[in-house]
Amino acid sequence: MSLALREVSLVYGSGETAVRALDGVSLAFHPGELTLLVGPSGSGKSSLLMVAGCLLRPSAGEVEVLGERVQRWEQEALARLRRRAFGFVFQHYHLFPALSAWENVAMALWLKGLRGEKLYREALALLEQVGLGDRARHRPDELSGGQKQRVAVARALAGNAPILLADEPTAALDGATGHGIAELLARLAHQGRVVLVVTHDPRMLDVADRILRLEDGRLKESG
């Protein structure tokens, strides 16, 4: 199993102002599946994504990544884990504006330890994989929203990350472009990755293998 949460709770703050964002969530994710996480705003979707992506430590419960229980690991150890296990895609891309598409991807590969010619070839291959081989030298401000998101996906795939987490990856994209990104994520899942997508976008429903619904920090249903 690549990623699993067991009885995970997350509480922000303390005392009377404490907010329980997740409440005893248990989930397992399997390679080859694209899982959608849906629910109303404030239901805890992003919190679950942050805990599953080892960006936040849970207040209680277990997080298992690639066979290791990591809920008590120190921040720098979690960073090293994210480096080898995770890729992230965000609604607003967060590409370095001063770097070209190729350099944005290459920086992620550099983090994973690649250097020199191998890094160069791998970055280009990732961009070709998302259909942007001919836009490698363009900077983010020279790309459309869909192209930027494809660069972000290519960056998330750096180092062949086995787990891909995406937060509203199609929310800022028009119809056809959003559909293209949804299909791309599904294809990447079916290549053997865990893909977890937080979304409100109905276009994602067509490509999902599993849909989870979160309300008030609790898992309500799955399908």
Place this chain on the structure above:
Amino acid sequence: MLRPAPGIVLLAWRNLASERLRFAATLTGVAFAVVLMGAQLGLLLAFARAASTLIDHADADLWVTQAGTRSVDIAAALDLGRRHLALAVPGVVAADPYMVQFAFWRRPDGGTESVIITGFDPASGRGGPWNLIAGELGQLLHPDSVIVDRLFLDKLGVDGLGAVAEINNRRARIVGITSGIRTFTQSPYVFTTHAQAQNYTLFSPEQTTYLLIKLAPEAEREAVRQALAARLAPARVWTREEFARQSQRYWLLTTGAGSALLLATLLGMVVGVVIVGQTLFAITVDRLKEYATWRALGASRGELMRVILTQALIAAGGGYLLGALAVLALAWIQREATAAIAVSPAMMGLLFLLTLAMCFAGALIALGRLIRLDVCEVFR
């Protein structure tokens, strides 16, 4: 072709270079701070050199001074009879009298200036002028003859060789001109023979202010110094380096001149810290989401901090290059001035270290923001 050189340096460079106006302003600011610091350090170095220039050029191994002497320019009378005692110490091959004393120079137009009479033994030439560009040293053997530096001709109200003025109401004729002999006090050195200097300063023939000791090549300097000190007490015997340092300390520290220059250097540094700090902080805040993304992808805090420090290093390197060129140009322009800006490899090295420290200090605010970076900011 694409350049396969991603990493900290690429990210740092692109972050700076993409904000051209901001980057240009930063480089200008750093360069300005470097010029400020460099000019002050250059003045300090020039003043330090001027404060000990007589000692540095006198070719003496040891200096015998009256007890309590704190600077080569301010000397008390020393009994010339001690010269024979000094010569009797094994290892001493010469003990030349040397006179340094303030006096009044009456300009041909009637004005008065303060000068420092510097009387040396023409037989040995030890303690005499250097960088002679006009006239001859031998001309000093004629009565009332003096040598002055061309930097001070205007100040002394004379126009060159043959000009006549008065020192303490006695005639003085210029028979030689040197180039680049500066003084800390801005009172020009006026070189003459020791005997003539005694006349100008109203010292008796049995008085001088220093004995310049030259040692035999095989003599052990410290042993001779101790022997001289024992024999000439209460006079003090200094090594050349000790006396040079003492003279520099006296003028630079006790007069406050050095402190003022160092304070100005510090102010230049503060200017640079503020400019660099403002730029790096602004660039960092603009990129927080990207840094948080990079952190999410597994970058360590150390790697994020290295980006900021590399930006500081780039700003320091670029600003230093521009500023150092300006400092060298300033030193060249000032080469004819009585208050020069001196440069040396060590001073330029120190200036670079100060620039680095300034830029890294400027980076601290940005580093502080990055250390507090919440990786979850990418979701907001």
